[in-house]
Amino acid sequence: MTRIAVVGAGVAGLGTAYALREADAEVTVFERRESVGGRAATRRHDGCVYDAGANYLKDDDPRVAALVGEELADGLVDTEGPVWTFDADGEISEGKGDDARKWTYREGLATLGQRLREASGASVRTDAEVETLARESATESRDARWRVGTASDDFHADALVLTPPAPTTAYLLDGSDWDDPLCGDLVDAAASVPYRTLLSVALHYPYRADPPYYALVNADKDHDIGWVSREECKPGHVPDGESLLVVQPSPDWSRERYEEGNDEIAVAAADRAAELLDDPDRYQFDWADVIRWRDALPDAGADRETLRRGTEADLFFAGDWVVGEGRIHAALRSGLETGERVADAL
Ligand SMILES: Cc1cc2nc3c(=O)[nH]c(=O)nc-3n(C[C@H](O)[C@H](O)[C@H](O)COP(=O)(O)OP(=O)(O)OC[C@H]3O[C@@H](n4cnc5c(N)ncnc54)[C@H](O)[C@@H]3O)c2cc1C
Structure with missing residues (x-):
């Protein structure tokens, strides 16, 4: 054969x-x-499930959407909440009515594999x-x-x-x-093929704030942070009353700090996230995880x-x-x- x-x-x-x-x-x-x-990719720690690489799957491609939404649908969940934007000055704005589907699995995106x-x-x-x-x-x-x-x-x-x-x-x-x-x-x-390098930093907090968005994306690509999202908006990912931010710094920030230790990276990412979210409590996370993606995105x-x-x-x-x-x-x-x-x- x-x-x-x-x-x-x-x-x-x-x-x-x-x-x-x-x-x-x-x-x-x-x-x-x-x-x-x-x-x-998905990681697990202390009762939390978090998507450590890609954050969610869009249903933009009809063929893929049909395959995932039907044959591979066991455990599939919709992320709740919209994606809002922010600019280089950290000014947050409501998204453009972004209610597109953002799929993951209850056990994380690695389930798709x-x-x-x-x-x-x-x-x-x-x-x-x-x-x-x-x-x-x-x-x-x-x-x-x-x-x-x-x-x-x-x-x-x-x-x-x-x-x-x-x-x-x-x-x-x-x-x-x-x-x-x-x-x-x-x-x-x-x-x-040129690639972007990205860090993905998971920051856990033993309390929960409920802003009206799932995630914030830097629209002008001129901020140290490219993306911040809340894993608790994904059903089954974070225990009630807790919060897990996934912070993806910009490609430049990620490249500059790529070789630093996890603790240094996590503290620096938490500081920038707390500033952006205007939330002093976010300086204090109780555990963190840093994932390095040298060849993150073509x-x-x-x-x-x-x-x-x-x-x-x-x-x-x-x-x-x-x-x-x-x-x-x-x-x-x-x-x-x-x-x-x-x-x-x-
Ligand atoms: C931080 C980050 C955020 C992202 N966010 C999103 C998002 O929100 N939504 C979205 O749709 N996409 C997102 N993406 C992009 C998405 O993850 C990728 O486009 C997609 O997963 C690529 O799949 P692939 O199979 O082409 O490559 P990969 O997933 O990289 O698969 C290649 C595989 O080859 C294996 N491999 C490599 N070398 C060898 C070897 N020598 N022998 C055997 N195996 C080998 C690797 O371990 C890997 O498992 C993100 C990516 C990153 C890194």
Whole structure:
């Protein structure tokens, strides 16, 4: 049977596997972390559930909305409350009637990865970082194939789908054992995608204030804070009477402080959040968590025509950077479409 290797169990990689669920192929997904979902990530602490990467999923893409809202809907919840804006001076304004749906799961957005994993029926190997790639030439008895190396073994596949963020994809291909000018073109295409670095800081408070919004977003992109949201607006995330802010500083602030210790980052983020919210109590959190996303969001897409040439070598790509939109729904859609292209090529 045809063997397909997918690198990365974010929503793009799992979306690829899902689209191949009825294909006459054996699909194996390799994920370097111990859990699936990628940047649709969730953490838990002290009775709280919080989305540590992406904050919510929009229903902007009808195909993804139908899949998530129907087949993957178990545990799906709507975030309550609107997103308001603020400017460089910290002036807060009511949003523009933003009542679009903001989905997460009761157990957090990482559930989306788990649901996709179950629905795909694929074999998913976690704690399995792909370290090497090689293109083996055809022999008399078989076609050319890919060798995918992890620390524990080598896996042979007839087709390969790469879904890590573009810098990692470029790095893997650049170090691959594949002697073809196309490889260099693909490395250049992936390496050209610019990324924003972001910190995500979770701050817990043992009391609750109830402002009329779920989140505040910096509209002019000129404030140290890009985003502040309240996890207690997500059903099931925060025990009654408590509050958990997720503060995402601007890309510049995040890059400057990226190497600092968690305590320093948390205090600095809490200070800026307290100022912005004009709430002196917010200087005093009782626990915090800092999540670092070096390759958080692509600011553009890779050259799609170049990536498509990978098909000549049974090589495919999926992910938010492939379509140039750092959103869960775009990444999942990219995975579904890539899976269909792989199925067509079988
Ligand atoms: C802080 C932050 C806030 C965001 N907010 C939102 C939001 O509110 N709404 C929204 O829609 N989107 C948001 N996004 C963007 C959204 O999370 C991403 O666009 C989407 O999750 C990308 O999915 P993906 O599958 O393309 O990539 P990823 O989720 O990055 O998946 C790639 C996977 O590949 C794995 N991997 C990497 N290298 C290897 C290797 N060598 N071997 C094996 N596995 C490997 C990674 O561990 C990862 O699991 C946010 C992102 C961040 C970081």
